Amino acid sequence: MGKFAALQAARACVAARHGMIDLPQTLPQTGIGEEAALALLGAAAMDLRADLAAPDVLAHMDPPSADVAARMAYLVAQANQNLLHAATSPFATQAEALVLDWIVPAYGMAWGQFCSGSTLANLTALWAAREAGARKVVASAEAHISIPKAARILGLDYHSVPVGEDGRLLRSALPDLADAALVLTAGTTGRGAIDDLAPIAAKWRHVDAAWAGPLQFTHYKPRLAGIEAADSIAISAHKWFFQPKGAALALFRDPDAKASISFTSSYLARPNTGIEGTRSAAALPLLATLLAWGQTGLAERIERCMSIAEALAERLAADPRTELRQAPETGVINWRPRYADAERIVAALEGTSSGFTIDGEFWVRQVAANPHADVEALWQRIAAALG
Ligand SMILES: Cc1ncc(COP(=O)(O)O)c(C=O)c1O
Incomplete structure (x- = not known):
């Protein structure tokens, strides 16, 4: 075999x-x-799990955890430090500050905050935007659902802007931004598009870089040109930083924004910034990963994912049985069969694909989050599904 x-x-x-x-179906005595x-x-x-590192798996935005991160996370769970209390987590607190010092300047930001996911990182950033005077949130029709969700939670109006043929927010369709938090996406969930990040006048500019933010450490960095002009940025560490689930970053340009989203109480030695109270030492697995791999090792893994997406896209474009929607910009591939039902193909590729609708048409979506994927193995599975 x-x-x-x-x-x-x-x-x-x-x-x-x-x-x-x-x-047992009820709580055992x-x-x-x-x-x-x-x-x-x-x-x-x-x-009984999908093996995210299997050679023929290219499913959602869920990379396999770095082994060093998973092992560090076990120690973090054993120690069970609460980063709300620096005195009881002295090393973890320092480690968090250090890893932020490594990452934050690469995006031109002044400070950062760990969150348990980019839904929370986006909400935290838009909370700061509201405190700075933003009254509405403006984002593209392909922005992640966490953006309208944040607007709803914060009681802000939400304005959805159409995207062009390439999936990027249409700047020509923007409303007046004088009182707006404009959200640009670097790596849209559905097709991995990067909105034009060039500076633009708005009350607040947030970049949702949950998926593609780590490209900043690779030779694809020019694709994020303009990200430094943001007031805030969200990045999921549990995506292309290869961390166990529950790790993301909210980064901010203005040092004063911190006070606007911090609360204090006499039982706290320092203010509690952001939405979460008790926070785990999620920074330690990230620090361990970056220490182990260095920027070069991180870049190699992400660039491998990008190459896998590019090679698979080339095969899909060349094969007469398949149609490629667009060249993958950040490792997200949208394609469809020419002679079969795309929804049937997604069902046949269960665990290694999902679907995404563009202009009313259904496309197969695959995301190159797995640096161990093998284009030949992926192709064999696709060929089998095509029949
Ligand atoms: C562009 C984008 N923003 C935000 C999120 C939300 O991140 P999380 O699932 O970590 O809350 C996602 C998740 O896939 C995403 O793709």
């Missing part, structure tokens, strides 16, 4: 076992013991 056929067979085996774990619980759940959690 070939390498990739063996992978498929193993996957079918796992799928057959799905649902076969025997667990007596426990089974820690070792037994770990044996049961640990095996299930690892066996």
Whole structure:
């Protein structure tokens, strides 16, 4: 059996076992013991999962965790530090400040805040925008759902701007921005487009770089030209920084913005900035990863993802059975079969694709988040789905 056929067979085996774990349906009165619980759940959690690092997987914006990060995260969970209290987390607090010092200047920002995801990083940034006087949020029709969600939470009006053929916000369709927080996206969720980030007059400019922000450390940096002109930037560390889930950054240009989103109380040694109170030492796995890989190692992995997307896109464009929507700008590929139903293909490629609708037409979406993917293995799966 070939390498990739063996992978498929193993996957079918796992799928057959799905649902076969025997667990109590109500809270048990007596426990089974820690070792037994770990044996049961640990095996299930690892066996019955999509392997994000498999050679034929290119699914969502979910890279496999860096091994060094996963191992550091285990120690972080053991120590269970709360970064709200610097005195009880002295090293983790320093580590957080250090990793921010490594990252923040690369984007031309003054300070940064860890958050547990970019939904929260976007909300935190737009909260600061509102405190600075923004009264409405303006973003493209392909902005992530966390942007209208943040506007709703913050009680701000929301204005959606159409995108052009290339998926970028149409600057010519922008409303008056004098009282607006303008949100530009660097790597849209659906097709990975980067809005024009060139400076523009607005009350506040936020860049949602949840997905493509880490390109700043690669040779693709020119694609983010203009990001330094933002007032705030959101970046998911659990995307292209290869961190376990629960890590993102909100970065800010104005040092004074910090006070506007900070609260204090007599029980706190220092103000609590941002939305979350208790915060984990998510900075430590990120510090460990960047220390282990250096900027070169990080860039290599992201650039590999980009090359995989480019090579797969070339094959999709060349094959008479498939149509490519556009060249991938940030590793997101949109394509469709010429002679089959795209929704059927997404179903057949379960676990390695999703769908995205552009101008009322349904496209297969694949995201090169997996640096271990192999174009040949990916192609074999696509070819099998095409039939
Ligand atoms: C462009 C963009 N912004 C924000 C988010 C939200 O990030 P999170 O899922 O970390 O909350 C995503 C998630 O995919 C995204 O693609």
